[in-house]
Amino acid sequence: MSRADVRELPVPSIGMQRGEVLVPTHVGDPVHGLLSCPAAPLVAGSLRARGRPVQLADLSDEASADFDARMYLVTCPREDGGTAAFAAAAAPGDALSAAAARTVIEEWAAVCANRSLLLSATPWCSGALHAASAASKAAAEHQNTERRVCVLTPAAMPPETAAELAGLGATVADSLEGLEPGDVVVFPAHGVTAQLRADAARRELVVVDATCPIVAAAQEAAARAADRGHQIVLVGQPEQAATIPIVSLAPGRVTVAETPAKTAGISAAQGPVSYLLEPGFSVEAGAPILSALRSRYPAARPAVPAEVCYAPSDRAGTIYSVALGSDLMLVVGDPQSSDARYACGIARDAGTKAQLIGNVEDIKPAMLASVNTIGMAESTSAAAGLAARVLDALSGLGRLTIARRRLSTEKATGALG
Ligand code: SF4
Incomplete structure (x- = not known):
C-alpha cells in the first residue's frame, strides 16, 4: 500500500x-x-x-x-x-x-490503494422480494382509483420498495381497520392469521396473497396435522413473523421449540407428535432441536418433509464466506438493528474485523489501513441507497474491483450425476 x-x-x-x-x-x-x-x-x-x-x-x-x-x-x-x-x-x-x-x-x-471488494448477496429472500413486487404491482394498478391499497405487516421489503409504495399512495398497517369493501389488502410473505384472513373476506376486501409458497406449505401442513389430532412442534422462535399465523391454524396444538430443552414439555399421551421447521428459521439452528425431539419421541414425524427454507442458512453462509476472504468486513445498516448486529457477529465468527456502517461518513481512514480486500454485507435495516453510496465513496480511493458472492442451496431433481 x-x-x-x-x-x-x-x-x-x-x-x-x-x-x-x-x-x-x-x-x-x-x-x-x-x-x-x-x-x-x-x-x-x-x-x-x-x-x-x-x-x-x-x-x-x-x-x-x-x-x-x-x-x-x-x-x-x-x-x-x-x-x-x-x-x-x-x-x-x-x-x-x-x-x-x-x-x-x-x-x-x-x-489510497487498489483493492478488491467482495459483496455479499442481497439480504432479501425470494419470498420477501416476491411480496414486495406484488405490493408494488397492486399499488400501481390502483393508484388512480378509489380503492385503497394496504400492505399488512410485517412488510419485509427493501427500503426502495417501501418508498415506492408510499409514493403510490399505499399504506402499511397491522390491521384491516378502516378498509372498505373493494379496498385492496396485500398479505405479507410470512402470511397472516386465520382470523385476519376471515376478516378480510368478511369486509369484502380484494386480497393479494403474497404468502411465500414455503410458508403456505407449512401453514397447510400444520392445519392438516391438527385435523388428524396431532400435536405439532414448531421448531423456531415465538417472535418470528411466521409463528403466529401457523399457530392460528392449529389452535391449542402447537408448541414452539426454540431450544432443545423446550422439547421436554410435550406429552406423547396427548396424541402423535408432528414437527415443522419454521420457515425463516435456519436449518443449522433447528438441527439440534430436531435431534432432541427425535430422541425424546422416536415416533415423531415431519409434517412437511419436502419444504424447507434455506434462505437464512444461505445468507449466513454467504456472509461468513465473504468475511473469510476479507481483511475487513463492512456491514451496512442501522447500528441499532438486530439484523445488522447479527451480520456483524457472523463476520466476527469468521475471524474478521467487522464494522457497522450506518452512514458513509462512518468509514474512517484507520479502518482501511493494511486492508487489501474489503467484504461488504447489507443488512435489511440499511437506508435506501446506502450500500451504493458506500461503494461509490470507496471507488474514489484507488482502483476498486467489485465481485459479488452468493451461496445458494438448490433443490436437486431427477438423477444426480
Ligand atoms: S420461507 Fe424463506 S423464502 Fe419464504 S419468506 Fe420466509 S425466509 Fe423468505
Whole structure:
C-alpha cells in the first residue's frame, strides 16, 4: 500500500467561509482536467469528526482572477481507467481550517490503494422480494382509483420498495381497520392469521396473497396435522413473523421449540407428535432441536418433509464466506438493528474485523489501513441507497474491483450425476 501524493494548489476562494472547510465534489486539476471526487463524503466525515464545519461544493468551473485560497488534492486511478480526486480547501488566511484540511487529506492519502471488494448477496429472500413486487404491482394498478391499497405487516421489503409504495399512495398497517369493501389488502410473505384472513373476506376486501409458497406449505401442513389430532412442534422462535399465523391454524396444538430443552414439555399421551421447521428459521439452528425431539419421541414425524427454507442458512453462509476472504468486513445498516448486529457477529465468527456502517461518513481512514480486500454485507435495516453510496465513496480511493458472492442451496431433481 503506497501513500498517494498530496498536492497544494491555489484555487479561487469564491463561496468559501472562514471557519469551514470546502470539500469539492468535482474539481478542476491542472494535470488531469475535470475530475469527480466520489470520496468527498469520506473526507467530509473525517473533518466533521474533528469538529470542523464542512461545505460540499462543485469546484470544477470556478473562474476567477484571484486564486487566493489553498486546496490540498490527491488523485488516484479508477477501476474504469479514469482518475478520481479528493480534496479539501480553506478560505484565505484561515490557518486552522487549512491545517485541518491538509491533515485529513493526508490521512486519506495514506490509505489510497487498489483493492478488491467482495459483496455479499442481497439480504432479501425470494419470498420477501416476491411480496414486495406484488405490493408494488397492486399499488400501481390502483393508484388512480378509489380503492385503497394496504400492505399488512410485517412488510419485509427493501427500503426502495417501501418508498415506492408510499409514493403510490399505499399504506402499511397491522390491521384491516378502516378498509372498505373493494379496498385492496396485500398479505405479507410470512402470511397472516386465520382470523385476519376471515376478516378480510368478511369486509369484502380484494386480497393479494403474497404468502411465500414455503410458508403456505407449512401453514397447510400444520392445519392438516391438527385435523388428524396431532400435536405439532414448531421448531423456531415465538417472535418470528411466521409463528403466529401457523399457530392460528392449529389452535391449542402447537408448541414452539426454540431450544432443545423446550422439547421436554410435550406429552406423547396427548396424541402423535408432528414437527415443522419454521420457515425463516435456519436449518443449522433447528438441527439440534430436531435431534432432541427425535430422541425424546422416536415416533415423531415431519409434517412437511419436502419444504424447507434455506434462505437464512444461505445468507449466513454467504456472509461468513465473504468475511473469510476479507481483511475487513463492512456491514451496512442501522447500528441499532438486530439484523445488522447479527451480520456483524457472523463476520466476527469468521475471524474478521467487522464494522457497522450506518452512514458513509462512518468509514474512517484507520479502518482501511493494511486492508487489501474489503467484504461488504447489507443488512435489511440499511437506508435506501446506502450500500451504493458506500461503494461509490470507496471507488474514489484507488482502483476498486467489485465481485459479488452468493451461496445458494438448490433443490436437486431427477438423477444426480
Ligand atoms: S420461507 Fe424463506 S423464502 Fe419464504 S419468506 Fe420466509 S425466509 Fe423468505
